[in-house]
Amino acid sequence: MITCRRAAVLISEELDYDLSLHLRAGLAFHVLVCMSCRRYRRQLGVMDEAVEEYFASARAVNPGETMPPSSKEQLKAIIVYQLDAES
Amino acid sequence: MDSSITTPRLDPAMWVDLHGDHLYRFALARVCDQETAQELVQQALLAALTARHLFRGHSSERTWLTAILKRKVADSLRTAVRRRVRQELDLDKAMGSRFTRNGKWKQKPGEWSSDDPGQELNRAEFRKTLDGCLSKLPTRLRQVFVLKYMDEEAVDDIRKTTGVTATNLAVMLHRARLRLWQCLTVNWFGEEPMTPSEGGK
Numbered sequence: 379m380i381t382c383r384r385a386a387v388l389i390s391e392e393l394d395y396d397l398s399l400h401l402r403a404g405l406a407f408h409v410l411v412c413m414s415c416r417r418y419r420r421q422l423g424v425m426d427e428a429v430e431e432y433f434a435s436a437r438a439v440n441p442g443e444t445m446p447p448s449s450k451e452q453l454k455a456i457i458v459y460q461l462d463a464e465s
Numbered sequence: 466m467d468s469s470i471t472t473p474r475l476d477p478a479m480w481v482d483l484h485g486d487h488l489y490r491f492a493l494a495r496v497c498d499q500e501t502a503q504e505l506v507q508q509a510l511l512a513a514l515t516a517r518h519l520f521r522g523h524s525s526e527r528t529w530l531t532a533i534l535k536r537k538v539a540d541s542l543r544t545a546v547r548r549r550v551r552q553e554l555d556l557d558k559a560m561g562s563r564f565t566r567n568g569k570w571k572q573k574p575g576e577w578s579s580d581d582p583g584q585e586l587n588r589a590e591f592r593k594t595l596d597g598c599l600s601k602l603p604t605r606l607r608q609v610f611v612l613k614y615m616d617e618e619a620v621d622d623i624r625k626t627t628g629v630t631a632t633n634l635a636v637m638l639h640r641a642r643l644r645l646w647q648c649l650t651v652n653w654f655g656e657e658p659m660t661p662s663e664g665g666k
Contacts, residue, residue: 381568390639394613417574418646424577425646428595433614445481445489449503453510454481460514461477 380404385415393426475517475526480510484527488534495538495611497604505541509534542612545605563643577653591653598648606641613638 380388388405391397397405409416476483488509492502513533520529563571599607 381564382570383562383564383568386564386643387635387639390642391635393642394635394638414570414573417576421574421577421650422642422646424591425595425642425649428592429599429610429645430614432592432595432599433611441490443490443493444486445503445506446499450481450485453485453507454478456507457477457480457510457514460511 379411380408382408382412382415385409385412386418389415389419389422393422475520477510477514477517480513480526480530484530487527488530491531491534492538495615496541497607501541505534505537509537512537539612542608545608563647575650577650594649594652598645598652601648602641602645606637606644609637609641610645 385405385408388397388401392402392405409419485506488506489502492505492509493499496502496505509530513530516533520526524532565571599610602610
């Protein structure tokens with residue numbers, strides 16, 4: 379039987395891609411008899427959905443955040459300089 | 466000047482004023498570092514300046530600029546992740562494992578006070594905890610999440626473009642998740658650390 383350490387890796391991997399039948403069976407059997415990994419799997423599933431939602435929503439961005447004025451001025455100057463150089 | 470009749474109008478001199486903050490926030494959310502975010506906005510706008518004859522007006526000016534910035538951000542994250550994979554793997558060994566030598570949990574996962582995401586109140590509370598944990602996550606681990614989730618990068622695609630092996634990437638994601646899960650577990654329980662009885666001996 380696979381160890382909990384190995385099961386934890388597979389529990390993460392199954393969130394990213396389909397495991398082979400062999401690995402799926404190994405994991406399925408492990409969680410059947412191991413309550414800790416069963417919990418970990420369920421909690422990681424909850425977490426994964428929440429993380430996905432976090433990044434999909436605007437929560438990852440602080441709406442009050444603005445680019446520092448000095449940085450803006452500098453960037454504007456560079457752009458204007460480039461435009462002048464072209465014309 | 467003659468091309469302005471057929472080419473949609475862009476006004477580069479106004480880009481910073483009109484879109485600067487928007488672009489900055491876009492970058493900042495992904496790289497979590499103000500200096501890098503500014504640097505990326507600058508790179509993106511200068512690239513846009515050079516490429517502005519390619520703008521066809523199928524999208525708004527802002528959408529077009531954001532798409533360019535998105536590529537710059539992705540490049541930057543990929544480089545960072547590639548550089549850090551080895552470091553991260555070494556660091557893990559040094560930090561010790563959450564598992565015993567026999568591969569069992571040192572501290573067994575406890576029950577989260579709400580595993581049921583259907584309950585709206587718990588859900589909001591859980592989201593708050595998650596926000597806190599994500600913001601506390603070391604940059605190198607957060608970057609892996611950003612690459613995977615923020616721009617819907619398929620893991621396969623990250624692997625191809627970063628040149629890291631599937632195994633290494635799986636390990637990075639696994640470590641990042643384990644770390645985040647640990648933080649959630651501790652904070653989801655409130656101030657009380659996990660008691661031995663909850664560990665399910």
